[in-house]
Amino acid sequence: MQKEHNLSRNQKIIFDLIDKSGEPMKAYSILFNVQKKGIKAPLQVYRALDKLVEIGKIHKIESRNAFIACQNSSCQISKATAFSICESCENVSEISNSKLSKYLSNFSDDSGMKYSKYNLEFFGLCKKCKSK
Amino acid sequence: MQKEHNLSRNQKIIFDLIDKSGEPMKAYSILFNVQKKGIKAPLQVYRALDKLVEIGKIHKIESRNAFIACQNSSCQISKATAFSICESCENVSEISNSKLSKYLSNFSDDSGMKYSKYNLEFFGLCKKCKSK
DNA sequence: CTTATAAATGTTATATTATTACATAGCGTT
DNA sequence: AACGCTATGTAATAATATAACATTTATAAG
Ligand SMILES: [Zn+2]
Ligand SMILES: [Zn+2]
Ligand SMILES: [Zn+2]
Ligand SMILES: [Zn+2]
Numbered sequence: 001m002q003k004e005h006n007l008s009r010n011q012k013i014i015f016d017l018i019d020k021s022g023e024p025m026k027a028y029s030i031l032f033n034v035q036k037k038g039i040k041a042p043l044q045v046y047r048a049l050d051k052l053v054e055i056g057k058i059h060k061i062e063s064r065n066a067f068i069a070c071q072n073s074s075c076q077i078s079k080a081t082a083f084s085i086c087e088s089c090e091n092v093s094e095i096s097n098s099k100l101s102k103y104l105s106n107f108s109d110d111s112g113m114k115y116s117k118y119n120l121e122f123f124g125l126c127k128k129c130k131s132k
Numbered sequence: 133m134q135k136e137h138n139l140s141r142n143q144k145i146i147f148d149l150i151d152k153s154g155e156p157m158k159a160y161s162i163l164f165n166v167q168k169k170g171i172k173a174p175l176q177v178y179r180a181l182d183k184l185v186e187i188g189k190i191h192k193i194e195s196r197n198a199f200i201a202c203q204n205s206s207c208q209i210s211k212a213t214a215f216s217i218c219e220s221c222e223n224v225s226e227i228s229n230s231k232l233s234k235y236l237s238n239f240s241d242d243s244g245m246k247y248s249k250y251n252l253e254f255f256g257l258c259k260k261c262k263s264k
Numbered sequence: 265c266t267t268a269t270a271a272a273t274g275t276t277a278t279a280t281t282a283t284t285a286c287a288t289a290g291c292g293t294t
Numbered sequence: 295a296a297c298g299c300t301a302t303g304t305a306a307t308a309a310t311a312t313a314a315c316a317t318t319t320a321t322a323a324g
């Protein structure tokens with residue numbers, strides 16, 4: 001069961017927008033879309049985004065400076081994320097593969113560093129784009 | 133043997149700077165540092181960075197918007213990269229672990245997508261920072 | 265050597281992404 | 295009420311990155 005975070009007004013507006021869109025959204029595109037709801041300034045958007053990332057409701061696609069709703073109910077905190085990104089149509093989806101996440105969560109090398117978090121982005125061509 | 137790319141003048145200036153620094157550098161910090169060598173505009177820096185990334189001499193640390201010289205002689209093209217990042221001191225190093233790269237290069241899920249590239253960033257505390 | 269072509273450069277302006285600083289409001293606990 | 299904490303509002307600005315256009319240099323072919 002996913003813990004319900006009580007989102008604040010701005011957080012809820014922004015999460016709903018991203019969630020409904022189903023694809024990565026950029027901060028200023030979000031801003032444009034919520035201006036009619038009274039959110040007028042970039043900082044209001046970035047603050048909500050920061051919080052939503054922190055509690056794992058959304059993730060940042062680092063290579064795209066964009067934010068997508070979490071598609072993986074088991075991932076309550078953004079500490080182990082993996083995405084597949086089509087370099088042609090820019091479609092992004094979250095990968096939830098338990099073997100992969102187990103492998104990466106347990107990964108350690110000889111640096112003596114204990115990793116508490118990772119983010120992985122795979123790139124390629126999606127089915128549609130491949131067949132064009 | 134690493135193929136020698138004949139770097140152009142600007143590319144060489146910028147690569148040498150990043151390589152000598154041994155740590156991730158940001159574009160505008162690079163710009164500041166090469167102004168005495170006649171590189172005056174952001175675009176000159178970004179063009180060189182783009183090329184250097186393309187040929188694998190440097191990599192972009194996406195979560196930091198910074199660029200680091202490749203520390204892995206076997207990685208001539210930036211198509212399979214992994215980094216360890218200390219969230220306290222921001223030290224970054226490139227991970228070259230053949231098991232990891234094999235695992236990720238061969239990774240496939242049920243999306244039907246063939247991945248040609250990946251970037252992985254691990255986060256944690258480095259030895260030094262852990263012991264503080 | 266000449267011509268063609270691609271790659272790189274120079275320059276100005278501008279777009280996009282993100283944060284600083286400061287003031288105010290709401291909410292739960294004691 | 296007094297406190298601490300989270301969230302909000304607003305203005306200004308910092309940091310990151312690209313568009314558009316003109317020119318020069320390197321490379322290769324004829
Ligand atoms: Zn998720
Ligand atoms: Zn596609
Ligand atoms: Zn490398
Ligand atoms: Zn450290």
